[in-house]
Amino acid sequence: MELTSEILSLIRKTSTEIPNDIRDALKNAKEKETNSISKNILSNILENIELAKKESTPICQDTGVPIFYVKSHNSYSQIELRRIINEAINIATTGISLRPNAVDCLNDKPIGNKPIIHFEESAESSQIEIELMLKGGGSENVSGIYQLPNTELNAERNMDGVRICVLDAVFKAQGKGCPPYIIGVAIGGTIEETASLSKKELMRSLNDVNKISELKMFEEQMLDDINLLGIGPMGLGGKTTVLGVKVNSGIRHPASFFVGVSISCWCLRRQSICLN
Amino acid sequence: MLKLKTPFSQEDILKLNVGDVILVNGTIFTARDKAHKYLLENYAEQIKGGIIYHCGPLVKTINDNMNKRDNNNYIIISAGPTTSSRMNQFTPAIIEKYGIKAIIGKGGMDSKVLDSIKGRGVYLSAIGGLGALYAKLMKVKCVEKLEFGMPEAIWELEVKDFPVIVTMDAKENSIYDSVQQASKKRFLKLIGAKFQGI
Structure with a gap:
């Protein structure tokens, strides 16, 4: 019991409190926004976070x-x-x-x-x-799995191909999944493993630095690239479309090259406990 | 900020422009996928000329055995918008059948919906994930089709100063379309530029 x-x-x-790293990233995003609609959206989001915590309400x-x-x-x-x-x-x-x-x-x-x-x-x-x-379900609906090469996107089997897949997922999502998003990416694996590993990346703190230097660079570039899209908070335009991108790379079968893109809404609810 | 009372009049609708923030006061009806299908296959007089809110609220039931029509039996705990695009396919027919004046949701709707609200309706955006804050502005008046499940039921809500942004107006303007077009240009430019890292 x-x-x-x-x-x-x-x-x-988990249902009532947003982790500090997400809250801080939302605060920074609010400072950066210049247009009044997106700035206002972010301050409402921050107000809601405080209220939910104070009243212990989802x-x-x-x-x-x-x-x-x-x-x-x-x-x-x-x-x-x-x-x-x-x-x-x-x-x-x-x-x-x-x-x-x-x-x-x-x-x-x-x-x-x-x-x-x-x-x-x-x-x-x-x-x-x-x-x-x-x-959340809204952001789950805009998540997906890509296979490389992808001729439609002109994406090859390399990191640039991966970058194109992630950009495509966010471009197609627009404001439907409640941006600013947090994005988990997994490269390689079988289809169910790719999906699962990309979801697990969402558990990493935004402040966590990738130990693999190529992936650390890739995460940073993805963050900058996606934010150039201008989709903004709730898809109504603005500077912040994503708060963080986390990437994991694994092993693939010679015939396959899967890219998993798990998208979370700004309201990324994750917590943990350690029991003795 | 402009305060508007339900039912919205034709004049109310026509004076609204994308980018306006308004405070909605009065009655709104939640409806998601299942409710939209139900509303098309049946007739619900009470939503005629009204406002649909794309929302599946989290509601506390005081007593399971109490009369389902007793509004004191329910307390709204969290009630933000759900993604509107799922309702694209049903919306022009719903607007035609019921003369819906406004739709509140998130993420925007497609060009067929923009066509069908031309001259007679607006799409209003609430902010996704603000369930706790919005719940403070809402009271349950009545619930229908609770057998669809809590999120899918049709909740008739009384709202007070519910803040929403006009994002699709009756004059064929949509903020979502402008953002998508601008982001498409940047997207095409970005996928043309190669990643230099590895």
């Missing part, structure tokens, strides 16, 4: 799909952890921390919420580390 209530607090916190009515990343020692049963997470999700749904967002595709019936849980084994025996992202 103790673990259930810890996870329940994690869900509540920041956005779309409390998203709960995605858990659990790192635990093999002495903990994954079946039991899954049961506890499901229990906490059900309590949070009844207790209005989460909107019932799961719909059965076959009969279109609402069925509460269904978390996605990724497990990883940890060598550290005494701790369980649980990260949670509540992933």
